[in-house]
Amino acid sequence: MGVKKDHHDCCDCKKDCLCRILKKFIHEEISIRTKSGDIIEGELDDVTKDCCIKIIETGITTPFVPTRITVTRCKDVESFTIDLLG
DSSP states (O other), X not given: OOOOOOOOOTTXXXXXXXXXXXXXXXXXXXXXEETTSOEEEEEEEEEOTTSEXXXXXXXXXXXXXOOEEEEEEGGGEEEEEOOOOO
């Protein structure tokens, strides 16, 4: 007999409503609030199959902050906002 694996899938994107909705807004400007209270703003680059969100944060000149990619887990997102034009 085989050993039954604990099928506790902590990152089931199909069951995470925020993750499913986020996938519809790839390449849109987005603001994400994490459960720890952090705010991440930038272009939504990808929502991966393993439930990670990649955001490209635009750099600024003064004070110098380079353009960077921030990655967070879907399960760490409390809410997100997307500005709609027109």
